[in-house]
Amino acid sequence: MAVLREPGSRYAAPRAHTLGLRAIVLGLVAIGLMVVDHREQHLRVLREGLAAAAYPFQVLVHSPVAGWEWLTSNFATRDALLEQNARLKAEQQRSDLRLLRLEAIEQENLRLRRMLNAVPPAADRVMLARVLRVDLDPFRQRVIVDQGTRAGVSKAQPVIDATGVFGQVTNVGPYSAEVILLSDTAHAIPVQVSRNGLRTIAVGTGDPLRLSLPYLPRNADVKPGDELLSSGLGGIFPAGYPVARVTKVERDPSRPLAIVDAAPAAALDRANEVLLVWYSPPAALGAPKAAAAPSGTTPAQATAAIPPGASP
Template structure:
């Protein structure tokens, strides 16, 4: 191999090498354009994803092995402590669940009265996150469920604390998901306290969401809980998205700088839930548009009704409040 004579033929073949490189570059560029603008290359991508699936498994193996080892070598005391903590959490959660079940039943009854389809119960499936590093400049990850499990593009992902993201590319065995904090992602939200609707946009930083479409006079405060509003049709309504951690109102600008922290543990999750909302599974056809519309309109007051004190007449007092706060901000500097 690699004899000096051969090396010199490398120069002699330079022309054909250049031509071949040019041709292959044209092929690559065409593929990029076609892939960007049309769905024709999806089968190719699916086939290739089956080829690289072993690579993904191989990459995931060390962290899986490490987890297995640390679980099986954990100390008895630590396990007992964890067990005790989990039992406590279970007790707490089931106590809350009892109350929620009563509320759910009541909600279903009221929705029946309103003639809308109940949207509370969603079907879920646990998916494991593969420890595969995708493009480090984007907030994406890989899960071990694919179209064989019924996953579809645009499906919502949750974890124990809130909304994680959605699927953007589904192959037979795996799927690629984008986090809500990706710079190209936005999720429609509603403020739990007063039903104010807006959009939470990702920043590219796993710990921050931006709410760029709120005016200076909008009624938003640090600590406000943001829930998914269900508008846009991707995410099921009523799941936590984040909590507002910073509100800056600058008098010179018409929009406030509002930063929220995602509710889900985006960079610490090992497992996520794939959600099928009720409509997708059963496909109830009876008078859905009207029912849905009514459900949406009915949602914000239902949310606001819970904290009874300020939910009753949100508009007038909040206006006064924000005015006062703007005055405060002005007097500070």
């Protein structure tokens, strides 16, 4: 192969004598960045700037997919639209009926709360955000959404979709935010079995269709089909949203804990639109002090406050 030379260089390996030194300096800078960044918060400004710089590229990557979706939705056949319309109308009627019932229950609930002298739950505010089609890392369950600090999004904010809890915001830029899904191995959410109020923690497995409940004792009252709601402990997620449905309960006599799996209620692997939720955690209500972790703590810290396998 021909000897390669670059303009201005006298020999093929310029500045070779300082190569090792430069490598060590840059390596140390990288390690310093990692240490500072891993301790959270210190690099918020830099992270926000980087997220802002990355956003146009992410939109660029997303645009072919968005274009294709636009095309297919524009050229949907009349039959398909009619069929969809009919289905949505039926769904709306069902929802209306349910809503009527719910309103009555809400009124009753409010009255009871007032009788108990309890603080009424703060009204939730939600905002729609689109999920950008950007692959981050096949082994991490994270997505980018197209709303950021400009829209008031903040770190550790809960994210839901139409069917259940989706995840929480881990990083925010001005126009975009990174959301960690329930199924990420680094994520855990305090949940409650709706049937009997049993409290535990659902941990991500890396598989978008499976959560694991590793802290339930073998004799815990849980069975396949049980619905898991967010318990509101930990102070990050609002209480009462569907999280998952138990799919498998295995009680191995040789183990102190049951092996329990659950399927997430939200469409973690195929949601196009999600809702960012604002709510004020009802700190004055029943939640024990130890469990009401301040916002901004990582899920691991938040869950550490609750004893594993806590039962009512």
